[in-house]
Amino acid sequence: MSETVKKRITDIGPPHYEKFLPPVIKANYGKWKYHEILQPGVMVHVSETNAKLFTVRAASPRLLSIDKIRKFADIADKFSDGFLRFTSRNNVEFLMTDETKIPPLIEDLRSIGHPVGGIGPAISNIVHTQGWVHCHSAATDASGVVKAIMDELIDDFTSMSLPGKLRIAFACCLNMCGAVHCSDIALLGVHRKLPEINHDMLPKTCEIPTLSASCPTAAIRPVTIDGKQTVEVLEEKCMFCANCFTVCPSMKLNNSEFDGLSIWVGGKVSNARTEPRFSKLAIPYLPNNPPRWPEAVEAVKNIVDVWKKNARNFERMGEWIDRIGWPKFFKLTDIPFQKEHIDDFKHAGLTYKTSTHLTQS
Amino acid sequence: MSETVKKRITDIGPPHYEKFLPPVIKANYGKWKYHEILQPGVMVHVSETNAKLFTVRAASPRLLSIDKIRKFADIADKFSDGFLRFTSRNNVEFLMTDETKIPPLIEDLRSIGHPVGGIGPAISNIVHTQGWVHCHSAATDASGVVKAIMDELIDDFTSMSLPGKLRIAFACCLNMCGAVHCSDIALLGVHRKLPEINHDMLPKTCEIPTLSASCPTAAIRPVTIDGKQTVEVLEEKCMFCANCFTVCPSMKLNNSEFDGLSIWVGGKVSNARTEPRFSKLAIPYLPNNPPRWPEAVEAVKNIVDVWKKNARNFERMGEWIDRIGWPKFFKLTDIPFQKEHIDDFKHAGLTYKTSTHLTQS
């Protein structure tokens, strides 16, 4: 060891953001007056001092190699004085003061495969999670489905002809790391088979009381098998949430045959017009069909198309459904309504239709 | 006994309504085309055949002596060919074909103390229950409070200057025989003291399992006192609903000091414009102060006045509150907001404010 022990630095938190702000932002911080969308993926913010900040937003797969990040850095040096940021939906934005550099920037981005768009009444990037790339819980892959869907919906990313914003999110299991539960369209990986219990390992790896307590429906009961303390799962009470697996590796839910994904619609987060709300079940199950999940892509495309065709200006998915009603939603999208759509969890009773407000046709 | 035993008639159901319909109705049954309100308490229905049926609606205390009913019969004979009906809110209606008889009818009704009104954007009769007149459960009297309130609101019964219909209902205990839970304004008798358990009588009169099961919050536990099987009530779990008393007379809730009433607002039943909905708590408790319950009367009057002053055309109480928000409702009515207003029953979580839609002033 060296004589002067280098003090180990801890608890410094992130660097202060000011270090990374372009001068135009520092000068106009808190003084922005309005913005305008100049073309798909490009907007300008104008400040009280009349300073202008141009933003060019490009698509990103979120999973980026350092190679690509270095390319972004190069592009930033070339067009935006080295300044760039990422968005809350994982797009990358170049922050510029020189309007004339916008077309060549867009060209450069395109040439490395990153289309520009996602601003205004458009679809933006799909918020998503790890999937088979990194997570033990995943009932489906994330990046693959997202790529397949965005390939299909690309025109709605690079143009602005939707009734309003369209936010799609993807989570590969019920833990919902993508916080998909308030999205215009949510895709959610689901299991459909009872946990496979590893009775040999379980007693060694898991605390049985913690395990039992982890089940939202109390489906897990302690039991002794071959003299070993383990658990059993009451079949009729299990709804495959995998919370037991989260606390105990010996309760495997992943299953190549029965895993797949579900589709949810009509949620939103913003307070614009209507209050934030959860997405609701549209399609209970679609199979895992890699590499392109055609059933899922088709289903999403269909829902987007029907919405696009029928919604009024500013009507997000859920607001449109509010107006036309769920029966019409199912009719127009041609999605079959099934038993699974009817809630049977804690607040189920509040989801029943307690009025005669029905379109009746 | 007489030789020919008179056969005991049973299971005949009510008489067929046709026997009591005026000829104009028989002739135009199902053929009515439109109606018009001619003046407070008076409307005309016009049929496809251009026949006209005039209805005059008069107030009723619902609790009627046979003497009064006979007077109604006399009046009906005099003005409406003996035809009359009662409404779903316990008013009495005279059904006439001769328009000229309307003024003298109204005069006669007034002379026996029955004002005419309650049609259109007005307050109608208060739906109510037995109270101290007949029920063992009553936490307050019904007829008395209703009389006191209607004396105060009479002008809104005999005129039509409200923003919309105003439906008040009254129930003397949580059984809610008046089905008050969907009223613009509901008054509800409440207990606030733990059941007084008669440990001597209880074992003789009640089944303990049934009794325990009757409690919505599982506050009742079997217990042995002085060798007798009886029950105890867990203080912190009891919310005074009196369901235990309904199944067991030895669990007395009635209390002269602590009983009283609560006020609820904003419910509705009709599907007009907005969906039917429950009334929500406005005032958790007001004392029993017979004979005129001035606190309750004042509270209702205040709410009606504020609504009247602030609501737009066609806005029922709840629709008005929808628009202005609950914070404004409490502010405008000057009703204090307390702990009791915040739901803590089964679906409580769904009543929390999950948006930033706030008027902020």
Next chain:
Amino acid sequence: MSEEVKTPKLDDLEKGPWPSFVSEIKTAAKTNKMAKDLLGQLEQSYEDKIGHWKHGGIVGVLGYGGGVIGRYSDLPDKFPNVSHFHTVRVNQPAGWYYTSDILRKLCDIWERHGSGLTNMHGSTGDMVLLGTTTDQLESTFQELTAIGFDLGGSGSAVRTPSCCCGQSRCEWACYDTMKLTYDITQHYQDELHRPAFPYKWKFKMSGCPNDCVASIARADISIIGTWRDDIQLVQDEVRNYSKAGLDINRDVVNNCPGKCMDWDGNNLAIENEYCVKCMHCINAMPKALSPGKDRGAAILIGSKAPIMQGAQLSSVLIPFVKLDDEESYKDLYEVFDAIIDLWCEEGKSRERIGEFIRRVGLANFVEAIGLEPTPEMVGAPRDNPYIFYQIEK
């Protein structure tokens, strides 16, 4: 009868413009000792701020399990004439129509056998004869049946069905509420008089979505008229309303929950495909608009008061049925009977059908009675991913 009862508190309630129940009791008390003791006991309650009735007991007439509510004073020494003070529930004629004749006959019966006091009507819909003694019940009953009346329901039974006046007077009635009510009442006579259910069961019939009997809030089965085709519309009459001062945009169009109306100052356009049949525009302009011609009803299920799982509103079971003839009634009864059978078999004691459905789940319930789930049954599909997938293993 001679001695005057002193009722200073109640006397105050004889003042004021609203008709006074105290005056009604006093009138009866002039000739009826039960009414007199009721007055006394009520004054006592007003003094004490507490009711003076004991927990009810079961009384009734031969062969019937319901129709009478037993009631006893807890001050029988002071008010001996209300020591027994039972009410008799008399099934009202559908729509609460009467003639002066029949009312007089009813009054005569009640003069002979009861307190001379009534409720016209009880919250469920019955004519309520307030206060009599056990020994008068059978004679009251026999005299009632003799003039064509029967008892109403009580206990864990079908309760007296009731309805709005419907087609008898209202232009908006989408089916004949009074006819159906009469038919249902007759059809369920046995179930009405002989309690054999887990708990009470109420039917209420309204002719249109205005729901003038509040059926959606307080009936185990709510039958609410509605229609399927286009609203009938007379443009000239719309213009007349406009001329007469109705602000059609603000008051009608902007209040339309289907957001499907457009008024250009001269023409009212309705995109009927999105109309949710709320009635508002029709209510606001009765001369100009009326429900379509393809009329029927929606069947909803399960409303009730709060005890014990919290109040419920009825929810859609069948979005639309035609109710044009008795054949169609029979189809309905088949559905009701399937429901009642299931509930009698699987329902807990004192569990209303609405609570039963919430306990077993609407989808399971619908399946068990042989219907298909439809999106009309829900306000929205589930928002939680806790799905009990059923797949072949």
Next chain:
Amino acid sequence: MSEEVKTPKLDDLEKGPWPSFVSEIKTAAKTNKMAKDLLGQLEQSYEDKIGHWKHGGIVGVLGYGGGVIGRYSDLPDKFPNVSHFHTVRVNQPAGWYYTSDILRKLCDIWERHGSGLTNMHGSTGDMVLLGTTTDQLESTFQELTAIGFDLGGSGSAVRTPSCCCGQSRCEWACYDTMKLTYDITQHYQDELHRPAFPYKWKFKMSGCPNDCVASIARADISIIGTWRDDIQLVQDEVRNYSKAGLDINRDVVNNCPGKCMDWDGNNLAIENEYCVKCMHCINAMPKALSPGKDRGAAILIGSKAPIMQGAQLSSVLIPFVKLDDEESYKDLYEVFDAIIDLWCEEGKSRERIGEFIRRVGLANFVEAIGLEPTPEMVGAPRDNPYIFYQIEK
């Protein structure tokens, strides 16, 4: 490195207009063997339709309880270079702003110590460095701190706070989201790095009710900017929008949830008293309208994903606070600390604050942390009469 991995399934995902994550992995795989084995294992997953990761284990750096997610392949023989494949969560700069310089430095570190793959960014907001081995953790950490970066959160701890770009670029920001986020992150360093809570705890800061970090859906504490006074309004610009073709009545006025706007074709009137600060009119006409001048934020609490009592949205805790200076931050931290203390004491293991509040009741919770109940906290008051009256006995 030499041998090519065959990935026919994944190859298909290199086609198409959207940037391909497969291409990213392939690029990294050219020089990094972990990335190469990741590619192989992922192709295997695409074959098998199942993930090939084992249940994670706890790994980390000295003195820290979080910031690293342990991950192990279940096919370590076939893909030895991902037998350990942990992710490192690196706390992002507030607002996700970077310079080309700093990005290059980060890349250099990750080139030396990891797979060369990242997520820019994770759902919580961290920069996620995807895949390394246990022995590389400490050196990664030290090199990160050397350039000014620190780890993010994981486990039952404060998680990396995140925010929208706020006043740095957005005209609607009602407080300085980035400043507050930086301050919160620094304030809770200990709680962030050393898990000691019943479960995770997330802060998310949005500058206005548009909520561009979705804080209301996924943060234990959601701080959402808003204002109290009148919307700022330039009539001429409204007219310009109208002239440019915006249908102000249909698209703006009729969408106003406060129903407080009126447009007569020339003038836009706003009854600000009833405006619920939804942002819609401002969003629709950014040049004409903007939030008022008396700006601050609403504090909401308790949103989370479904496990285990069902998903929740955050609900209002404090309707409005000014957030102009560090003093005001301190007041906030006092409230947060009171909440955290209570939750640490009374919360169950794996019970998020939102679930805790539902269990104990919002009114009790509010009382326990020393706030007054206000009507802003509820969508509506209770509708059930099951009230736990507390009266002196």
